[in-house]
Amino acid sequence: MKEIIYDVAVIGAGPAGVQAAVSASHQMRHVLVLHSGKVSFSRGRAYWSKSVEIEDAPVFPGIIGPHFAKELMKWMESRPVVDFMLGSENRKTGIDIRDGMVAKIIKNGDLFELEASTKTLKQNTSSEMASFKSRTVVVAAGFDDKWPDIEFDPNAERLYKQYATVFRYAGNRKGWHVCIRCDGHLHVNEHLALLGIGDYIYEAAIGAQDFTDKITILTNGRPHGMSPSVLKQVKARKINIIETKIKRHIGEKTNLLGFEMVDGSELFFHGFLVDEGLIPNTKFLDGWDYQKDEEGLIVANEDMQMLDSNGAPIPGLFAAGDIISGERNLIATAFALGQEAGLSASDSLRQWHFPD
Ligand SMILES: Cc1cc2nc3c(=O)[nH]c(=O)nc-3n(C[C@H](O)[C@H](O)[C@H](O)COP(=O)(O)OP(=O)(O)OC[C@H]3O[C@@H](n4cnc5c(N)ncnc54)[C@H](O)[C@@H]3O)c2cc1C
Structure with a gap:
């Protein structure tokens, strides 16, 4: 079977990750979304609103967290993967949604390789790992409250x-x-x-x-x-x-x-x-040279590109949502940053750019 190389791999299926995935697939990209929900039981921050309705998330008048997460999933499912021809080239577009808690990202040549555990994590049970390849990555894994x-x-x-x-x-x-x-x-x-x-x-x-x-x-x-x-x-x-x-x-x-x-x-x-602080969900970035603030939140530029310690954009690596330093940790902000990251990741894959 031919190995799949995704255009954009998104880590996390909260509002930031889902919007990034939808926006990139809307630009005809082949998108993978990995989310840890069923693997670690960590389903993102919005999921916590068990009986309190979220009242300021577009466009719901009021919705509890588990229902909101279901609606996000339905939105992604409405964009299944399909083949299409661009000129003489056979391409794919749409969103592949997989259970997977990303443990590691490495860069191999031009490609990112994401290693993720795909089975529910239990003590004293070995984890089942799978590997995915992608040309760009959007980190939208959010953080956990302490x-x-x-x-x-x-x-x-x-x-x-x-x-x-x-x-x-x-x-x-x-x-x-x-x-x-x-x-x-x-x-x-x-x-x-x-x-x-x-x-x-x-x-x-x-x-x-x-x-x-x-x-x-x-x-x-x-x-x-x-x-x-x-x-x-x-x-x-x-x-x-x-x-x-x-x-x-x-x-x-x-x-x-x-x-x-x-x-x-x-x-x-x-x-x-x-209000005891936060734990950023970025363990999989250990070993990468990237800028973060004192709480461990990612510093990105206006195109949501992650930056190395010299301030230069890291090619192919984008981030969005609560995990971004200095932004409001709210749903509509996560959607906006997710859209920017999804579009920037998609734009970075274009063959032709305006001449310098
Ligand atoms: C109790 C509560 C109430 C809130 N109420 C409101 C409100 O009323 N209005 C409002 O605007 N905001 C509210 N918020 C804030 C809002 O929930 C967040 O701002 C928003 O969910 C951030 O979106 P996100 O996509 O960046 O991250 P998240 O929603 O946290 O999503 C992160 C995703 O990443 C996944 N993930 C994490 N680690 C990994 C990994 N290693 N591999 C794969 N996937 C991973 C998780 O499974 C999840 O799918 C509330 C937050 C809480 C906790």
Whole structure:
């Protein structure tokens, strides 16, 4: 069988990756989308909105995460791979969608080789690897939010089981949130508890002022670590800081009502926002010389090309969505960056360019 060489390989099937794939296939490219959903159970950030409707994603009036992910998949499936002739050349266009968690990318001559595990990952079971070849790559793997260290079980064999109690409340209306811009409107004039430390957590408090002035900062046993100027504002805004370690959740079904602290005290609130930082999904880029910021997010130019440490574009390597440094981590932004990356990847494959 003839080996398939894709025009564009997209890593991730969130809004950024899906838009990149659709835009590239719209330019008659043969596109591969690899997404880790069924392999690692990590289905992208939007998927977390379990009962809270996303209200500002084009063009849905309101949609929960799992339904949104299904609609993205349907959109890609509407562009199956077909053959066509361009002059005398036989070409393919459309989107091939595969389960695959990309573990490594290497460049071999002009081609990228992507190695991906294709079977559900389980402890003590060997992974099944497959290899894919492509002329360009769009990295749209996003990031994972760091989960709060509350009722954490380090002995549980799988990550999501280690955080089972935490996950019970994730993405629910009265559960916990990670994006004040996304979910702040659910708690207008209500008491919001924010979890995090340093000046970083004050960023969340800055966003929260559009919705409420009843705010508590929880540090879960760590010193607050805020700078004097930030602390002055925190005090002026009458934001309470609690540095006691949290012992357990106080909840009812998927509603999170408050916390019991290790000293026996209790705190009740209407909304809980976690802002502990992020983990970029870029392990497969280890060994590549590319620019990233202090959080590990990718620095790209206006064509969404990844840059090497000298600031030069890395030929054939593009990125889009939450994984891009300095952009708003929101759905419509991810779509826009995805379109730019998909079109740039497609344009880079043209034979003829305007003469210099
Ligand atoms: C709880 C919550 C609520 C939110 N609410 C809103 C909202 O109301 N409005 C709004 O605009 N935004 C909201 N957001 C933000 C929004 O979800 C993100 O900005 C958006 O999903 C980013 O899109 P993305 O495609 O860049 O990344 P993601 O959606 O995170 O998608 C990443 C994709 O990459 C895949 N992947 C990761 N690693 C690999 C790998 N190694 N190999 C293959 N595939 C991989 C994942 O499976 C996934 O398909 C919310 C986020 C959260 C967490």
